Amino acid sequence: MNRRGIRWGRLALLLPLLAILLVGVLMFRAQGGFAPFKVPEEGSRPAALDDAQVEHGAYLARIGNCVTCHTTRGGTPYSGGRVFQSEYGSIHAGNLTPDPETGLGDWTLEEFRHAMRHGVSRTGPLYPVFPFANFAHLTDHDLDALFAFLGTLPPVKAAAPENVLTFPASWRHGAVLAWRMLFHRPRTQADDPSKPAQWNRGRYLVDGLGHCDMCHSGRGAMQSLPVEQYMAGGHITGLGWYAPPLDRISLERWDTAELADYLRSGVSRHGSAYGSMAEVIYTSLQYLDEGDALAIATYIKTIEPSLSRRARARNRGDLVTTGPASANGLLIYQNHCAQCHGDDGRGRGLDYPPLAGNPLVASASAVNSVRLVLFGGAAPTTEGNPRPYSMPPYVGRLADDEIAAVVSYIRAAWGNGAPPVSLDEVRALRRIPLD
Numbered sequence: 001m002n003r004r005g006i007r008w009g010r011l012a013l014l015l016p017l018l019a020i021l022l023v024g025v026l027m028f029r030a031q032g033g034f035a036p037f038k039v040p041e042e043g044s045r046p047a048a049l050d051d052a053q054v055e056h057g058a059y060l061a062r063i064g065n066c067v068t069c070h071t072t073r074g075g076t077p078y079s080g081g082r083v084f085q086s087e088y089g090s091i092h093a094g095n096l097t098p099d100p101e102t103g104l105g106d107w108t109l110e111e112f113r114h115a116m117r118h119g120v121s122r123t124g125p126l127y128p129v130f131p132f133a134n135f136a137h138l139t140d141h142d143l144d145a146l147f148a149f150l151g152t153l154p155p156v157k158a159a160a161p162e163n164v165l166t167f168p169a170s171w172r173h174g175a176v177l178a179w180r181m182l183f184h185r186p187r188t189q190a191d192d193p194s195k196p197a198q199w200n201r202g203r204y205l206v207d208g209l210g211h212c213d214m215c216h217s218g219r220g221a222m223q224s225l226p227v228e229q230y231m232a233g234g235h236i237t238g239l240g241w242y243a244p245p246l247d248r249i250s251l252e253r254w255d256t257a258e259l260a261d262y263l264r265s266g267v268s269r270h271g272s273a274y275g276s277m278a279e280v281i282y283t284s285l286q287y288l289d290e291g292d293a294l295a296i297a298t299y300i301k302t303i304e305p306s307l308s309r310r311a312r313a314r315n316r317g318d319l320v321t322t323g324p325a326s327a328n329g330l331l332i333y334q335n336h337c338a339q340c341h342g343d344d345g346r347g348r349g350l351d352y353p354p355l356a357g358n359p360l361v362a363s364a365s366a367v368n369s370v371r372l373v374l375f376g377g378a379a380p381t382t383e384g385n386p387r388p389y390s391m392p393p394y395v396g397r398l399a400d401d402e403i404a405a406v407v408s409y410i411r412a413a414w415g416n417g418a419p420p421v422s423l424d425e426v427r428a429l430r431r432i433p434l435d
Ligand code: HEC
Pocket: 060, 061, 064, 065, 066, 067, 069, 070, 084, 091, 092, 093, 094, 095, 096, 112, 115, 116, 121, 122, 123, 125, 126, 127, 128, 129, 130, 131, 146, 214
């Protein structure tokens, strides 16, 4: 390359970088510049406890599922330490109990509101694994109730372990600042007066405390959540499950009452919850009151399907279409699966989910079906479904190529019409056991 070529080459690189920087700075100013990075210095401790407020806070904490992220396996609830893995390393959630040294014991109400809304605490700007972009939607009334509830927990002295991150992600102030410049678009929304109160309540819960988009939306660069992939479905970072799209078309087969019921009980005639969704229902959504469950169902059934071509292309990219489904699949199905799911694939009531005409089985990503067949699963135990039926694991009983064959069979049979999965995909998934 001659000198001019090099110079042009550099310029070609520099211009987009400058443009990105400029957009970043403009967006940053639109987010309030450095103001969100200042933690309030003056503040108040909550006044005398009010039982009704604490009870309301306990309910909100359930729906926000604070306990799942802020508890290690076998640890004291809310005492922190759970680790989140990503390609940049591991991040630990902190201690939310009122211990003054390692928890929120000497936090003011203003500090708490600020951390929840702006994702900035004494520690510095918080990594976006913490769903502050969602919690920013919460009203003062709800945030104050949450804080009051957390203050009633037994204090536990437990400092979260140090994060283990690669540079530059490890540089909290710099990395989070840059990330926020590029990707953080605060979008608190007022109620839409043209919509019924129930719909607005549903949106408040879904986009706010429920943080459903953390799993159900597609991800962009550096774990961002681009608006055009809102609820478009995606693989969940660090957990490996595929969360399906939530929108008007994908949820057409459920009526609102059925969907609300599924969110609380974990079962329905369309299928039952498994993987991360079973965990979410078990720890959080089963406690929804009936009105809130109906509100959520009402709202998610109106979401317009994402128009993002990238999301669709990416989902299509997950398909591995090597090799035809082997005839062996039918035989394995009859021997191992039909006793529960039926020869016709229609399952049995609430006990065994249908596989025929089930969009999750025919989904672009076959990850969930393969993992279920490998490792088995059970719907969550809930008040509405106290003794869930389970699906046995086949990891020791069927060889990888047999699992590929039977999953390919259920994806194609009964008009499901989805392409087969390959032996390689099954092998890769076998190596990632359920956590
Ligand atoms: C998806 C997982 C997740 C959920 C759900 C979640 N958190 Fe967190 N939270 C985190 C992580 C991870 C951090 C640490 C982030 C960091 O260190 O940058 C954190 C940090 C925080 C902090 C800042 C603590 C500090 O010392 O700076 C507060 C306060 C907090 N969370 C409160 C809550 C509350 C209240 C809820 C429920 C309404 C909640 N979180 C739900 C993952 C979660």
